[in-house]
Amino acid sequence: MIELQDISKSFGADVVALKHVSFTVAENEFFTLLGPSGCGKTTLLRIIAGFEFTDSGDVLLDGGDIAQLPPEKRPVNTVFQNYALFPHMNVLQNVAFGMEMRGIERVEAADSARRMLSQVMLDDFAERFPAQLSGGQQQRVALARALINRPRVLLLDEPLSALDFKLRKTMRIELKRLQRDTGITFIFVTHDQEEALALSDRIAVMRDGEVRQIGAPMDVYEKPADRFVADFIGETNFLAGRVEAGGGDGTGDGAGDSTGGDSSRVNSLRVTLGDGSTVTARSQNANAADLRGAVTLAIRPERVALSAAATPGGVAGAIDEVVYQGNTTRYQITLQSGDRIAALETNAAAATAQFAAGDRVGARFEPQSLWVLQE
Amino acid sequence: MKRLFNFNLPPLLSVGPAALFLTVFFIAPFAIIAVYSLMEADPFGGVRRAFSADAYIQFLFTRDWDGNLQFDLSYLNIFWRSFALAAGATVLCLAAAFPAAYYIATQPRRRRGLLLLLITVPFWANLLVRTYCWVLILRDSGLVNGWLIAFDLISTPLPLMYTDGAILVGLTYTYLPFMALPIYASLEKTDWRLIEASRDLYAGHRQTLARVVFPLARPGVIAGCIMVFIPSLGAFIAPSLLGGGRNLMIGSLIQLQFSSSRNWPFGAASALILLAFVLLLLYLWRRRSGRDGRDDGESIW
Ligand SMILES: Nc1ncnc2c1ncn2[C@@H]1O[C@H](COP(=O)(O)OP(=O)(O)OP(=O)(O)O)[C@@H](O)[C@H]1O
Ligand SMILES: [Mg+2]
Numbered sequence: 001m002i003e004l005q006d007i008s009k010s011f012g013a014d015v016v017a018l019k020h021v022s023f024t025v026a027e028n029e030f031f032t033l034l035g036p037s038g039c040g041k042t043t044l045l046r047i048i049a050g051f052e053f054t055d056s057g058d059v060l061l062d063g064g065d066i067a068q069l070p071p072e073k074r075p076v077n078t079v080f081q082n083y084a085l086f087p088h089m090n091v092l093q094n095v096a097f098g099m100e101m102r103g104i105e106r107v108e109a110a111d112s113a114r115r116m117l118s119q120v121m122l123d124d125f126a127e128r129f130p131a132q133l134s135g136g137q138q139q140r141v142a143l144a145r146a147l148i149n150r151p152r153v154l155l156l157d158e159p160l161s162a163l164d165f166k167l168r169k170t171m172r173i174e175l176k177r178l179q180r181d182t183g184i185t186f187i188f189v190t191h192d193q194e195e196a197l198a199l200s201d202r203i204a205v206m207r208d209g210e211v212r213q214i215g216a217p218m219d220v221y222e223k224p225a226d227r228f229v230a231d232f233i234g235e236t237n238f239l240a241g242r243v244e245a246g247g248g249d250g251t252g253d254g255a256g257d258s259t260g261g262d263s264s265r266v267n268s269l270r271v272t273l274g275d276g277s278t279v280t281a282r283s284q285n286a287n288a289a290d291l292r293g294a295v296t297l298a299i300r301p302e303r304v305a306l307s308a309a310a311t312p313g314g315v316a317g318a319i320d321e322v323v324y325q326g327n328t329t330r331y332q333i334t335l336q337s338g339d340r341i342a343a344l345e346t347n348a349a350a351a352t353a354q355f356a357a358g359d360r361v362g363a364r365f366e367p368q369s370l371w372v373l374q375e
Numbered sequence: 376m377k378r379l380f381n382f383n384l385p386p387l388l389s390v391g392p393a394a395l396f397l398t399v400f401f402i403a404p405f406a407i408i409a410v411y412s413l414m415e416a417d418p419f420g421g422v423r424r425a426f427s428a429d430a431y432i433q434f435l436f437t438r439d440w441d442g443n444l445q446f447d448l449s450y451l452n453i454f455w456r457s458f459a460l461a462a463g464a465t466v467l468c469l470a471a472a473f474p475a476a477y478y479i480a481t482q483p484r485r486r487r488g489l490l491l492l493l494i495t496v497p498f499w500a501n502l503l504v505r506t507y508c509w510v511l512i513l514r515d516s517g518l519v520n521g522w523l524i525a526f527d528l529i530s531t532p533l534p535l536m537y538t539d540g541a542i543l544v545g546l547t548y549t550y551l552p553f554m555a556l557p558i559y560a561s562l563e564k565t566d567w568r569l570i571e572a573s574r575d576l577y578a579g580h581r582q583t584l585a586r587v588v589f590p591l592a593r594p595g596v597i598a599g600c601i602m603v604f605i606p607s608l609g610a611f612i613a614p615s616l617l618g619g620g621r622n623l624m625i626g627s628l629i630q631l632q633f634s635s636s637r638n639w640p641f642g643a644a645s646a647l648i649l650l651a652f653v654l655l656l657l658y659l660w661r662r663r664s665g666r667d668g669r670d671d672g673e674s675i676w
Contacts, residue, residue, distance in 0.1 A: 078572070086572070086587060097578070098577055101576055146575075
């Protein structure tokens with residue numbers, strides 16, 4: 001429905017904000033742009049909204065090029081990072097503004113605005129001015145002001161970042177509800193990976209103006225495309241390894257991975273760690289069988305299983321530190337190879353900590369979750 | 376803990392400096408003017424120590440040969456003309472200053488300083504001299520007529536000098552910076568993201584200007600209007616030089632009473648009547664905007 005084709009954008013001579021960004025957002029989708037500060041998320045939204053021109057590339061909406069349309073002619077609305085409510089208008093006037101500007105009768109616009117306000121549970125605040133509202137209420141007004149126009153695409157620039165932790169969680173649910181109720185396509189910007197995972201249908205992970213991976217939350221978490229994505233989303237252990245000649249066993253096991261669709265073939269590899277032990281890992285690289293030499297392995301802490309040192313199949317190591325976290329216990333481990341990793345064990349049953357600092361343990365890596373990363 | 380010294384500064388002492396300032400520079404001069412306005416004029420200048428309400432009577436009435444009082448509108452007309460001209464100058468200033476202030480406020484920060492400096496440049500030269508320059512521009516052999524004749528657009532010079540138009544030009548020129556600066560100060564504080572929000576919500580350039588930019592600059596516009604209107608009302612340099620002797624404004628009228636006319640009580644009375652008018656206007660405006668139920672946030676008082 002909305003399609004970005006090879007968008008590039010620089011500010012001045014040396015600030016490159018976006019490099020060859022392409023993606024397509026489907027009708028009704030909750031699409032998230034996730035990335036660290038300064039990676040170009042806002043710039044991308046501003047291009048879609050019409051506040052910024054691209055250096056190259058096209059923005060297509062329903063197949064038509066909208067690059068030349070000014071913001072007021074685009075069926076796109078924005079919830080701004082700081083809400084940008086009009087301070088000289090009350091809540092009702094703020095919400096009705098867009099309709100009035102589209103030439104809808106004042107009375108009718110006010111009626112719709114009232115209905116919209118009740119949808120965001122602000123019925124009693126119509127006469128208030130933005131300065132008299134709490135952050136969460138302002139946030140809802142900003143949402144109502146944009147949604148009332150029933151845009152083809154709603155752009156949300158870190159709408160939750162100004163709220164406190166608890167409110168953020170409540171608003172998250174509400175945001176998802178609004179999106180489902182209205183059926184409007186959302187493009188949502190955040191640098192909070194937890195938020196992105198919880199809300200999105202698909203996530204585009206960005207870095208330095210580039211899209212590094214696009215996929216469903218489970219895909220980007222389970223099958224990170226590169227080291228940056230693995231590190232940025234969730235916590236990841238990195239291990240140094242080598243693929244010896246003939247390390248690739250050539251078994252494509254793509255069958256078990258039909259969820260993502262973007263990485264069709266997944267290959268298994270034998271990787272040798274620093275201490276000479278070998279593990280089975282997977283790679284999304286189609287040519288993984290030909291891979292040789294130094295590689296980086298990635299595994300999530302919760303996919304590391306610990307056992308007593310003697311158990312076969314484990315990589316030997318010693319526990320440096322034990323942190324009891326209530327529902328989980330976190331172990332900091334130094335492997336014999338020298339790599340330092342974290343392991344997260346769920347405290348499913350009432351039990352005392354299994355291991356203590358100084359214990360020698362064997363760490364087993366679930367082969368499905370151990371990835372060979374492309375640098 | 377027990378307080379060692381149990382006293383507060385008496386309230387009078389804490390407001391003392393401000394009160395002193397107001398007394399010396401505001402209340403005392405006005406008291407003197409009020410007293411003078413109620414004395415008899417001394418034909419050689421100054422006043423005689425005798426009570427007389429003549430100054431106020433003179434404002435509305437003339438004494439005919441028989442000593443009867445006759446209602447006379449001429450001074451009221453001068454007041455009316457002054458109000459009209461001051462209002463005209465205010466409107467012209469607003470029309471010229473708003474786009475200028477908007478332009479400056481949208482420039483990169485470093486350029487703004489320079490542009491603001493340029494706005495204040497006229498203040499560096501004496502006002503009298505600058506107003507004389509307008510005489511050079513507007514008189515029959517002046518710049519405007521000179522060009523118009525040189526380009527054969529007219530054959531005889533247009534009568535530009537000694538008209539209300541000339542006064543209007545002079546007033547607008549004199550007080551333009553007083554309009555531009557407060558408007559700029561308001562616009563400069565404007566959150567430009569609000570303008571993007573407005574565009575995002577389907578408002579074009581003009582609608583954004585009318586519905587968002589201008590309302591947000593309202594405190595500056597109001598401050599600017601007051602700062603242009605009130606001094607325009609009492610101005611006497613531009614009216615005297617450009618309006619000539621026939622087109623008096625209140626300012627020149629008052630000035631005349633203290634100089635060639637030597638009627639100090641009448642001058643003082645006119646000044647007080649002017650003050651009363653201005654206060655009345657401000658009061659009415661305050662009451663109106665109060666009834667609107669809107670708070671200008673930081674109104675200037
Ligand atoms: N108007 C501008 N002029 C110059 N550089 C800009 C401009 N706008 C953005 N940039 C630069 O472009 C890059 C991307 O900025 P952008 O605001 O899109 O980042 P972001 O991902 O939204 O970051 P954040 O999470 O902090 O909001 C940054 O390096 C920024 O400094
Ligand atoms: Mg941003």
